[in-house]
Amino acid sequence: xxxxxxxxxxxxxxxxxxxxxxxxxxxxxxxxxxxxxxxxxxxxxxxxxxxxxxxxxxxxxxxxxxxxxxxxxxxxxxxxxxxxxxxxxxxxxxxxxxxxxxxxxxxxxxxxxxxxxxxxxxxxxxxxxxxxxxxxxxxxxxxxxxxxxxxxxxxxxxxxxxxxxxxxxxxxxxxxxxxxxxxxxxxxxxxxxxxxxxxxxxxxxxxxxxxxxxxxxxxxxxxxxxxxxxxxxxxxxxxxxxxxxxxxxxxxxxxxxxxxxxxxxxxxxxxxxxxxxxxxxxxxxxxxxxxxxxxxxxxxxxxxxxxxxxxxxxxxxxxxxxxxxxxxxxxxxxxxxxxxxxxxxxxxxxxxxxxxxxxxxxxxxxxxxxxxxxxxxxxxxxxxxxxxxxxxxxxxxxxxxxxxxxxxxxxxxxxxxxxxxxxxxxxxxxxxxxxxxxxxxxxxxxxxxxxxxxxxxxxxxxxxxxxxxxxxxxxxxxxxxxxxxxxxxxx
Numbered sequence: 188x189x190x191x192x193x194x195x196x197x198x199x200x201x202x203x204x205x206x207x208x209x210x211x212x213x214x215x216x217x218x219x220x221x222x223x224x225x226x227x228x229x230x231x232x233x234x235x236x237x238x239x240x241x242x243x244x245x246x247x248x249x250x251x252x253x254x255x256x257x258x259x260x261x262x263x264x265x266x267x268x269x270x271x272x273x274x275x276x277x278x279x280x281x282x283x284x285x286x287x288x289x290x291x292x293x294x295x296x297x298x299x300x301x302x303x304x305x306x307x308x309x310x311x312x313x314x315x316x317x318x319x320x321x322x323x324x325x326x327x328x329x330x331x332x333x334x335x336x337x338x339x340x341x342x343x344x345x346x347x348x349x350x351x352x353x354x355x356x357x358x359x360x361x362x363x364x365x366x367x368x369x370x371x372x373x374x375x376x377x378x379x380x381x382x383x384x385x386x387x388x389x390x391x392x393x394x395x396x397x398x399x400x401x402x403x404x405x406x407x408x409x410x411x412x413x414x415x416x417x418x419x420x421x422x423x424x425x426x427x428x429x430x431x432x433x434x435x436x437x438x439x440x441x442x443x444x445x446x447x448x449x450x451x452x453x454x455x456x457x458x459x460x461x462x463x464x465x466x467x468x469x470x471x472x473x474x475x476x477x478x479x480x481x482x483x484x485x486x487x488x489x490x491x492x493x494x495x496x497x498x499x500x501x502x503x504x505x506x507x508x509x510x511x512x513x514x515x516x517x518x519x520x521x522x523x524x525x526x527x528x529x530x531x532x533x534x535x536x537x538x539x540x541x542x543x544x545x546x547x548x549x550x551x552x553x554x555x556x557x558x559x560x561x562x563x564x565x566x567x568x569x570x571x572x573x574x575x576x577x578x579x580x581x582x583x584x585x586x587x588x589x590x591x592x593x594x595x596x597x598x599x600x601x602x603x604x605x606x607x608x609x610x611x612x613x614x615x616x617x618x619x620x621x622x623x624x625x626x627x628x629x630x631x632x633x634x635x636x637x638x639x640x641x642x643x644x645x646x647x648x649x650x651x652x653x654x655x656x657x658x659x660x661x662x663x664x665x666x667x668x669x670x671x672x673x674x675x676x677x678x
Contacts, residue, residue, distance in 0.1 A: 189587050191221050191541070192284065192549040196228040198240055198516040199560035200263070200552070207264035211272040214279045220581060221588030224282040224445075226417050226549070230261065230269055234294025234386075237262055240516075241286065242419065243293035243386060246329050247403055248336040250410070255331035256294060273411050282414030284445070285407065289400055289432075290420040292341065293386040295324030298353065301343040303360040311359060311370060312379035318363055321352035325362075325387055336406060339399045347371065347390040348383040359383055367392040371425045374462050375452075384423040391428040400432060405439040415445035418470065422450045426465035433469045446470035447510045447547075451517065451524060453479035456499045463508055471508040474501040474546065478512050478526070481539075485532035488669075489625035492602040496539065506545035513537055514551045520572045521562040531669055533577045535622045538671045541587040542620050543607065544595045548587075555580055579647050579671075586646050586673045590618035598632050606664065608634040619643065619654075619674040621666035629665040636660040643674040653677065 195210050210225065217225065229241030232249035237258035249255055250266040259265060264272075273283045301323075305316040327341035344364045352360055361370065361383075370382035371392060382388065390396060407413070416436075421429060429448070437444050448470045452458045459472050477500040484491040501509040513536040517524040528536055533554060540548040552558070553574040561571045592615040598606040603625035611617035617638075621630045634643075639660055642653040649672055654662045666672040 188221060188223065189591055190223045190547055191584065191587060192224045192226055192510070192547065193217065193222045193555070194226045194512075194515060194549055194551050196263070196516065197519055197552045197558055198522055199558065199562065200228070200240075202238060202262040204237075204260045204262070204264040204268065206262075207268040207272040211268075211275040214275045214281065217276070217281055218279045220584040222281060222550070222584075224284050224415060225276055226284040226415075227269075227272075227286060228263055229286040229288050229419075230263070232256055232261060242288055243291075244288045245292065245294040245327070246332060247289075248406070249329070249332055253329075253331040253335075255329065270411060273413070277412065282445075283411060284415035284417055284447075285411065285413045286419060287416045288419040289389060289391075290384055290423050291386040291388050292327060292346075295326055295341075295387060296328045296330060297324065297326035298322050299325050299343050301325070302363040303349070303352070304363065305355075306348075306359050306361050308359050308378070310379035311361070311381070311383055314361075321349075321355060321360055323349045323351050323353065323360070323387075325349065337399065337403070339395075345390055345393055345396050346387045348388045350383075350385065362390075364390070366390050366394075371428075373423070374426065374465060375422075375455075375458050381423055382425075384420055388423075391425055397428070397431070401435045401439070404432065404436040408436065408440045408442075408444070413444075414442075415447070418446060418448040421448035421462065421470075421472075422452065426462055430466045430469050433466075448472050451475045453526070454499065456501060456504060459501050460504065463505065468508060471510050471547065472501060473515075473549075474509045474511050476500045477502050477509075477540075477546075478514070478518060478528075481513055481528045481532065481536040482518070482526040484624065485529035485536075489603055491624060493605045493622075493624055494599045494602055496605070502546040509546045510549055511540040511546035512549045512551065513540065513554060515549075516551075519551075519553065519558075519574070521564060521570060530575060530577075532624070534579055534583065534671050535624065537577060537580060537583050538620055538622055538673070541583050542591045542609070542618065542673065544591075544609070550580070550584070582647050583671075583673070586618060586675065590616055590646070590673070590675045593617050596633060598630060601628075601630075604628040604630060604666065606630040606632050608632050610635045611637075616676050618646070619662065619664045620671065621664050621674075622671040623666045623668060625668065627666065627668045629663050631661060631663050633659070633661045638676065642677040644677050646673040646675045647671065
């Protein structure tokens with residue numbers, strides 16, 4: 188079966204400890220659509236307690252078990268609900284992918300005094316002060332958990348930088364400690380060095396920190412038996428760290444754990460390739476350039492040349508390590524990396540990631556279920572957002588499960604109409620896919636002589652008439668204006 192991932196949350200997913208139970212209740216539905224893996228949100232206690240989306244991690248050993256940060260449960264539920272959701276999916280043959288946030292920690296329990304240097308936020312290589320003593324919340328003692336699961340206590344030696352210093356103007360402060368001078372080395376030179384992102388930046392050159400994070404990875408797997416990890420903010424972390432961490436995770440569990448990293452750099456394919464090289468191919472990456480191409484194509488309409496949709500993408504350059512997305516929690520409206528794909532283009536974008544041979548597609552929660560939320564825009568005004576379920580998303584997912592197999596033949600000669608055929612693989616029948624960002628078309632394509640004389644029907648349901656495959660294996664496959672059609676054998 189073709190693998191398909193679901194991101195089962197978004198930035199504004201409902202709280203009140205409901206999400207895990209909702210996911211568990213959808214296990215049969217996911218299975219019927221061919222979903223083979225479900226990506227959960229960060230599951231550990233965050234500085235924001237029961238309200239946090241989870242990307243401000245406080246205690247990675249607290250999966251909704253201890254009374255910390257004002258609640259036992261996280262926004263999404265208790266540890267018991269989390270484990271139940273994972274087990275329910277796994278019983279249906281669906282793998283669990285956990286969100287791993289090891290770039291930073293937030294919500295420290297106690298303040299400490301230590302030496303630091305203020306740096307220029309736009310060029311972190313530039314010091315703008317002499318070393319001086321600051322006081323910040325860098326001590327993590329986890330009083331609600333105590334020493335259950337781990338007795339490790341975090342202090343300033345475990346962090347490379349902070350954005351808070353008592354009595355000082357906000358800024359970025361590089362900590363002076365015993366575990367390496369300056370920032371850790373990054374792949375790119377954005378902002379001089381983009382090691383520091385937010386909160387207390389974890390110092391991954393500290394061997395005691397690395398030991399703790401390696402042991403935590405094994406503990407987490409022993410607890411949940413997850414099949415994959417989504418690695419947050421790898422752009423801001425040393426590739427050497429994750430190369431070692433993933434090696435240890437796989438060695439300690441005896442499993443080839445799937446990994447996908449978030450290195451968000453639209454239009455900068457060379458940086459993704461450089462990161463893959465630096466980690467010896469230990470992880471896949473999200474194809475941020477393809478997502479950006481979808482965003483632009485949806486805005487430009489018929490003016491966009493569809494033949495260029497895969498230009499400068501990881502899916503074209505390194506398909507085995509590309510995870511493809513149409514949208515995610517960072518690109519959705521009102522978020523920091525906002526670059527949503529317009530509603531009309533989403534069926535086309537999903538056809539491009541679900542029905543072709545390259546890339547590992549990831550479906551976004553609002554695209555399958557819809558979403559409604561209110562938040563402030565960049566000007567501080569309240570905005571009410573409605574995200575509709577993508578038209579025909581279930582049919583596209585089922586077409587992937589049933590028909591997207593075998594040799595792929597591309598027909599990319601028209602700037603406004605793309606087509607391809609999948610010939611089938613001997614076990615599964617193939618399909619013909621046509622999409623248009625302008626007019627209605629009828630595209631002649633070859634699907635193979637093995638289908639000669641057979642009738643093909645539109646699996647999406649736009650056309651009642653059938654296409655007859657000629658003696659040479661060719662058919663004329665129509666598509667509505669600004670839409671997609673998927674043609675499959677009638678039987």
